[in-house]
Amino acid sequence: MGDSFWLKYPLPSGFWLSTTSILLSSLTFILAIIAAKRDKQSMLKFWMGSTVVLGGLFIYFQFKGYNQLINGGIHPINNHIIVTDGRYGDYYELKYKGDFIEVDGNEFKISGKEMSEKDFAAFQNYMKQFSSTKKREALTVSNNDKNFEIYFNNQPLIVKNKHLYLNDSTQLEYVDEMRLTFLAMNVEDKRGDFFVRGEFGKDFHVYYKGKELEYKNRRLHYKGKELPNYLQIKATETADSATSFLYLISIIHLLHILFALIYLLKVTIYSFSGRFNSNNNLSLRLGAIFWHFLGVLWIYLLLFLVFIH
Template structure:
């Protein structure tokens, strides 16, 4: 019945029906993204918000999807001119540009991960196991201190060789346990010494012993393990990597915060204890939204590309002509919409995020 009905429809009616179905899908997708954008703005309003630069591959993917829209327009013109060979080439190029968009999106995600920006809502600030709250290190007779995400000795940033050595030290404390003890800690007492609340800790019989002779308890060993993870990952006061104010920014109620002496300032005033505790407990919701919004768009691109395989096949089989290119034009409308949607999302996240 359906095939008979479609056969009896005029080409104009077929095109109208298909376009209406596409427009209905576009409205639904627009509502979903409008909801996400609204949620982003509302969530940002009264929260601590991390803002990071957009990855370069995202801009490359933008150029690719713009080019793909141009080649799609040209492919429709080729179909109208009954130029089958040119149509096949142009729609294949469109498909390949779409694949390129997907590839560079994933490259962008990789760049974000390298910066310490993850989809899971990590905290903005390091709280548990923060360097200096309980534990510090003395490395080769000199105190190691943290400022932002930088590790310093005598006021100077440590070099890459020292960074590697410090991370190796942190790794040795990852399995700190009171019952099992700590076996095989290398270089303790010669290359480095652990300090607990500024007091040196002894390493005796595979146990960490405080100056009063007490073995470090389970709760403090938990703190030590968390501290060791931060040391291992080269993490200072922030989960995201880089320099505060240059590689990332933190805002509160849309006002940019300053950072000095290992604490946050709003203008010239240090954050109140209440706000500082709130900042310490704040998750990096901004980055989670960034991943959700962009990845949801990417999924629509991937599903459209899967459908476009059929479009490419039809172009080679000569099924698109001046008189019958309804499917090609309908696919084009959807593809152009996804391109325009990405540009909107890019601009929104670029200027808001």
């Protein structure tokens, strides 16, 4: 990890299911070779067909794993650990029914209690109107829900002619509206202080110099002490390199599997045509060696991701 910040989280279930699939496919490939050596053509066809299906399931579950990562706020590109643009409380805060909404990690709270699903849905619905803005065009307030009140730099904003004003005569500047847009996007995506969804210290962990950090009062702490400001800033600027590495090596391996599966389909077609038997199974065995290699390689990568990532 070196002198940097790293994000750690459990691998998605899709990756474990894909691992099961490729292990079983190696077993069925072995059984197919045994069937060929014994001239049991029906069993050869069954086991080779099973191998192709399991190979396809490996690919399916890999993509399911990627989808689980993305749904958890873990993206392959433009990925950071800590939210910077549109971070709640930096410029904007909101009141809901007279009480300020607060952020603690990824939880949105009111009076120290997490917002109910109904209240948070209302919050998302209200902020949705600010989630997109046209260049150099002022934001339009189409949903003037009186339950919500927007504060900018500790001052309540005024809604006038469907636009946001600092006071009766000063309209909110474009750059500040963009900050509100980023905040709205974060709220819509259920993003508090972190891009990854879940509870800090439970669903995901952040490390610095190989040591797990704590998060208190929206500040990172290292060995029981709050990190100095320059490291707090460094953390916000740090890209999630661990996740980029995870996507890179797993996708490269997946491409190898895709090409191998094409060859496997060819071998399976040959097995259904009766080409393989006790006297002719060399290409079948060579294909199995390559398939087993890819399976072992995936297991190695998985263990690397679990224990090193």
